[in-house]
Amino acid sequence: MHERGTTSTMKKTASSFAALLAWMFAGVVSAQTTTATTTATTTPGVPNTGAGDVLTNIVILALAATVAVAAATYLYATRPNLE
């Protein structure tokens, strides 16, 4: 009974995760297929050749790396003892 409940919860979690990935993918596709709404002009504005907010990017990378390492460490520390 307990195993069945656990399996059901795992399926729900996996389903939610798959839905999240599908939503993210749909967003990317939508952004890439944005159609033109600009007023036509033969002289464009100057390009934005800066790459973005460096500090924000570094914080995101650091947070994601920390979470991944913490999760991996936890899994390693609580691995089943097969002996």
Added chain:
Amino acid sequence: MRVLRTFIILIVMAAALVVFASAFASSFLYAPDDEIEAPPEQMVELPGPEEVPVRLRIPALGVNALVQHVGITESGAMATPKGFQDAGWYKYGVTPGGSGSAVIAGHVDNGLGLAGVFSRLHELREGDEIFVVRADGSDVRFLVSGKRSYPHDAAPTDIIFNPAGSPRLNLITCEGTWLSDTRTYDQRLVVFTTLASD
């Protein structure tokens, strides 16, 4: 319960790895890309395939970059190349070597603050050579005639993108202070060049 906890931790780890990989790719490898398909009325007759630029060489800076062909963004600005080490030619404007001002843009940095292809553009001096390599393998040589910085919202686009007059090539990149609210630098550096007479 233990299996469920392990499963959730695995999901969290996978999500963190996905976030890390996408953030790394977007900040280190690929530049922001908000180019759109140009409205039909902006379409111009494109040059022959052998005339389009494919590489940009700036010996004084050690630059030898791939040239992408870029259009416009939704806001009506010139789009930018998708790679930090690539340059972008404005494909709806003048072809390098043709009458008027061709424009090639390049990033000053990437999303982690590392140098982009035009990070040293300010070091160019009058008389420095710029070579544009065309698809047919021929070179078009330009000489730097001057450079100037403009506020990002007050750059003279009619001069920078001037479709008439003698053959010129204008190189453009960002400089100045990063503006978080508008997500851009507050200045644009434009290096003006003229076609070498040889």
